[in-house]
Structures are given as structure tokens and as C-alpha cells.
Amino acid sequence: MSTTALQDETLLTRIDEEMSGRHVRAELTDRQLVESALGGSEEAFEQIFDRYKRIVAINAARFFRRPEQIEEIIQITFARAFSDLTRFRGEHEASLGSWLTRIAANASLDMIRSQRRRPENLNCELSSEEAGTLLDCASNGEQTAEERLAIRDLSEKLLARLAEDDRALLQMLHYDEMSISEIAALLGWSRSKVKIRAWRARNALRRILNQYL
Amino acid sequence: MERRNLQPDGLDLIGEKLIASAVLSENEIEKISASPYLFKAIRSRAEVIEDKRFAAWIRPLAFGFSSVGALFVAAAVGIFLMSEAPLRAIRTTSEIRVSLVSSQSGIVPMRDFEIDSITDVEADARPASSRPQTASYRKPQRDRSHKTVAEKLPDLEFYPITLQGDPNEMARGGRIIRVEMPRSALFAMGVNVPLENGAETITADLLVGPDGVTRAIRMPNQDF
Numbered sequence: 001m002s003t004t005a006l007q008d009e010t011l012l013t014r015i016d017e018e019m020s021g022r023h024v025r026a027e028l029t030d031r032q033l034v035e036s037a038l039g040g041s042e043e044a045f046e047q048i049f050d051r052y053k054r055i056v057a058i059n060a061a062r063f064f065r066r067p068e069q070i071e072e073i074i075q076i077t078f079a080r081a082f083s084d085l086t087r088f089r090g091e092h093e094a095s096l097g098s099w100l101t102r103i104a105a106n107a108s109l110d111m112i113r114s115q116r117r118r119p120e121n122l123n124c125e126l127s128s129e130e131a132g133t134l135l136d137c138a139s140n141g142e143q144t145a146e147e148r149l150a151i152r153d154l155s156e157k158l159l160a161r162l163a164e165d166d167r168a169l170l171q172m173l174h175y176d177e178m179s180i181s182e183i184a185a186l187l188g189w190s191r192s193k194v195k196i197r198a199w200r201a202r203n204a205l206r207r208i209l210n211q212y213l
Numbered sequence: 214m215e216r217r218n219l220q221p222d223g224l225d226l227i228g229e230k231l232i233a234s235a236v237l238s239e240n241e242i243e244k245i246s247a248s249p250y251l252f253k254a255i256r257s258r259a260e261v262i263e264d265k266r267f268a269a270w271i272r273p274l275a276f277g278f279s280s281v282g283a284l285f286v287a288a289a290v291g292i293f294l295m296s297e298a299p300l301r302a303i304r305t306t307s308e309i310r311v312s313l314v315s316s317q318s319g320i321v322p323m324r325d326f327e328i329d330s331i332t333d334v335e336a337d338a339r340p341a342s343s344r345p346q347t348a349s350y351r352k353p354q355r356d357r358s359h360k361t362v363a364e365k366l367p368d369l370e371f372y373p374i375t376l377q378g379d380p381n382e383m384a385r386g387g388r389i390i391r392v393e394m395p396r397s398a399l400f401a402m403g404v405n406v407p408l409e410n411g412a413e414t415i416t417a418d419l420l421v422g423p424d425g426v427t428r429a430i431r432m433p434n435q436d437f
Contacts, residue, residue, distance in 0.1 A: 042256075049252055057246040061237045067245045070237075074251060079258035083266070148234065155235040167232065174229040175236055205228040206221060 030096040038085055045085075049078055052097055056104045059186075062168040062176070063108035065156060073111065077104040098185075105186050112164045130154055131212035161208050166201030173198055371420050371429030374403050387428070388421045404430060 028036070028047070036044035053074060060073035080103050081088075088099055133154065143151065159167055172178045178186075184194045219227070396413045399406050420429040 046252055049255065053246040053251070054242060057242045061242060065235070065237065067241075070245050071248060071251065074246060075254050075258050078255045079262055082255070082259040083262045151231075151234045155231040159231060159235055170228070171232050171236065175233050202225060202228070206224045209219075209224050209227060 034085060034088060034096065037082075045082060048081075048096070052100050053078075055097055056100055059101045059104040060108055062171050063105075063112065063164050069111070073104055073107050076107040076111075080107070101186060102188070106188065108168070109165060109187070115164075128212065130157075158208060158212070159205075162201070162205055166197070166204055169194070169198055169201050170205065369431045369433055371418075371431045372404070373429045374427055386423055390419045390421055392417055392419055399430070399432075402427070402430065 028044075030048075030051075033044045033048050033051075037048060056074050056077050057070055060070040060077075064070050064073065077100060081100055088096065131154075133150070162170075169183065172183050172186075180191050180194050183189070184191050187194070189197070393414050393416055396406060396415055399415065399417065415432060418431045418433060419427045420431075421427050
């Protein structure tokens with residue numbers, strides 16, 4: 001008997017030993033997890049959370065930049081999903097991920113509306129030197145890590161003057177390269193509304209950039 | 214700094230680059246979503262949402278029940294207030310009973326009777342039934358010198374004094390005798406009058422049956 005074969009036998013034996021005392025867990029589908037969560041299994045809901053928390057966070061990061069705001073959106077999204085899980089069962093043709101991102105987008109828009117009623121004092125004045133640096137760096141092809149951090153801080157200051165939903169819309173269009181239909185489905189808007197809002201967001205950004213150029 | 218006049222397309226390009234540079238990195242996203250307390254916070258929020266929904270569902274139900282209860286109370290109060298009618302009916306019934314009793318005892322409304330001449334009969338403490346019969350059997354004699362009481366009979370009701378005797382006796386007629394008597398005599402006859410000034414003389418009309426039994430009495434122009 002060769003050593004390799006012995007090793008294989010040992011490996012097989014070991015696998016058998018592992019399987020003898022335990023249930024073999026196959027990865028459950030979204031539908032199965034939902035059914036299990038509706039049956040009262042908190043573990044199933046936690047699996048749903050682990051599976052889709054990153055996607056929800058990415059969605060929230062389109063609207064907000066501060067970690068506490070993104071965390072708030074994640075909490076609201078999954079709390080609403082947990083409460084309305086019965087609505088998802090059998091009623092949604094979309095996948096669980098699409099449903100959750102839709103909830104996250106609505107929660108983000110709700111938070112933006114509530115924040116507009118309580119405007120914050122923006123201390124993000126950009127000096128002309130900073131604006132020049134920003135524009136020079138933005139026009140350059142390659143950037144170092146330090147330059148990227150500097151650009152990012154300056155961009156945050158500049159883009160803070162843009163409304164969150166306008167900024168999220170421009171990011172979805174130009175960075176995430178989402179189609180008008182995809183954005184409309186995500187935000188629950190019509191295609192024409194998406195186009196009009198995108199046009200307004202672009203004009204608003206041009207006006208902000210014109211102040212420093 | 215030299216001001217650059219850029220075309221809209223140029224501004225759009227710069228804007229897109231700025232937006233791309235401000236996007237959170239994968240590591241930052243991972244760090245935010247990997248918070249160990251995130252799931253606990255989600256469970257707490259879910260419980261709060263469920264409690265709010267239950268309260269939103271139970272509140273209109275409670276309001277509805279309280280409204281129904283208020284309606285019941287209002288209806289009960291209304292019924293209670295309307296229950297005055299039965300009391301009035303009872304009072305009316307008692308009055309009717311008196312009049313019925315009176316009619317049973319044969320007392321006829323005064324106007325139907327020809328009044329005897331006014332006789333100043335001094336009533337004493339004896340009950341009316343023991344009064345001398347002669348007064349009741351006296352042949353009525355119209356004393357033209359006196360105004361007949363019938364002309365001046367007030368529109369008052371007789372109050373029955375006794376329910377004894379044959380009620381059919383009154384059907385054969387009776388007499389109304391106006392007397393002056395002390396107030397105490399009224400009390401002795403069973404009329405519930407205040408006993409102040411017991412010696413005070415009052416005027417009373419006695420309805421006397423043919424058997425001589427005084428059936429009813431009334432006090433014209435008397436306030437008790």
C-alpha cells in the first residue's frame with residue numbers, strides 16, 4: 001500500500017468520522033432561509049444578515065459617507081426586512097438581495113429628507129489653493145496613495161455642497177455604471193424622473209465647480 | 214489662481230472623477246458592516262418596530278371600544294332621563310286612581326249637583342259619617358237670598374275622604390254642602406293639613422252622599 005493511498009484512506013476515514021456525528025449542512029437558498037426565519041429561527045435571519053450586509057452597506061455608502069450613517073441604514077434596512085419578511089414570501093418576484101437593496105435605498109432617502117429638515121452647518125469651505133490642487137490631481141492619470149487620500153478629503157469638502165441624493169444618483173450613473181432602468185427600479189422612480197434628477201444633479205455639480213474654477 | 218473657463222463637458226468629467234475619488238473603499242465597507250454589535254442592534258430595532266405596529270393596530274380598536282362604551286353610557290343616561298315619563302305616568306295614574314275611586318264611590322263632578330242652600334253647619338270633631346242625617350235629607354230649599362254656590366263653584370277637584378260605603382249610593386245623587394269648620398276638624402276628617410292655627414275657621418265644600426256619609430271634600434280658596 002502506497003503512502004498516498006494510506007493518506008487518502010485516513011482522509012476518507014476522517015471525513016466519515018466528521019460526518020457520522022453531525023448533520024451535513026448544505027448552503028440554504030434565500031427562500032429556505034426566509035421560510036426558516038419566518039418559522040422563528042433567529043439563526044436563519046442572522047445568516048440572511050451575514051449574506052447581504054455588505055451589499056446593503058455598499059448601497060448605503062452611495063448616499064452617505066460617515067460610518068455611523070451607513071451603520072444606521074444597515075440597521076434600519078434589516079429591521080424593516082425582519083418585520084416585513086412575510087411580505088417577501090411569495091409576493092416578490094425579485095431576489096432577496098434586490099428586495100433588501102430596495103429597502104436600503106428607501107431608508108436612505110427617508111434619512112436624507114429628515115436631515116434636510118434639520119440642516120447641518122457645513123464647515124467645508126475650500127480655499128482656492130485647495131481647489132487648484134484638487135483639479136490638478138483630478139486631471140492627472142496616476143496618483144500616489146497620499147495623493148489619493150488628499151484628493152478624497154478635498155472631494156468630500158466640495159461634494160458636501162451637493163445634495164446626498166444627487167450625489168448618489170451621479171455615483172450610480174458614472175461610477176457604478178448602472179442603467180436608468182436599474183436606478184429607477186432601485187429607487188422606485190420612473191425612468192423620466194431618474195433622467196430629470198440626473199440632469200439637475202449634473203447642473204448642480206457644475207455650479208459648485210464653477211465657484212472654484 | 215487663474216480662473217479657468219471650462220465647458221460643461223469638461224466640468225462633467227472633473228465632477229465624475231471627484232465622485233469616483235470620494236467613493237468608500239471595499240475595506241471601509243467591510244469594516245463598517247463587520248461591527249460585532251450590529252446584529253443585536255438590528256434585533257432591538259425590529260422589536261421596536263413590531264411594538265409600534267401593534268400599538269398602531271390596537272389604538273383604533275381601543276378608541277372604537279371606548280366610543281362604543283361612551284355611546285352605551287349616553288344611551289343609558291338618555292333612557293334614565295326619559296324614565297321621567299313613567300314617573301309622571303305613575304303620578305297621573307295615582308290621580309286617575311283617585312278620580313277612579315271617586316267615580317266608584319259615586320262622586321259626581323260638582324257642577325252636576327244642585328247645591329243646597331248654603332248651610333252654616335258647624336262641623337265638630339265627630340267624623341262626617343256620624344253627622345246628623347237631617348242635614349243630608351233636608352229637602353233642598355233654594356234660598357234666593359243667597360247666591361247659589363253653583364254659580365260660584367270653583368273649578369276644583371274633590372278629594373275623597375272615605376272609601377267606605379256603597380259606591381252605588383252616589384249614583385242616586387248627593388249634596389254639596391259648604392261649611393265653615395275649624396282647621397282641626399279637617400285633620401280629624403282625615404285631610405292632611407298643617408296644624409298651625411288649628412282654631413282657624415276655613416270654608417269647605419263637603420260632598421255628602423244620600424246615606425249621609427261625606428265622601429269628599431274640597432277647600433276653595435285655600436292654600437295649604
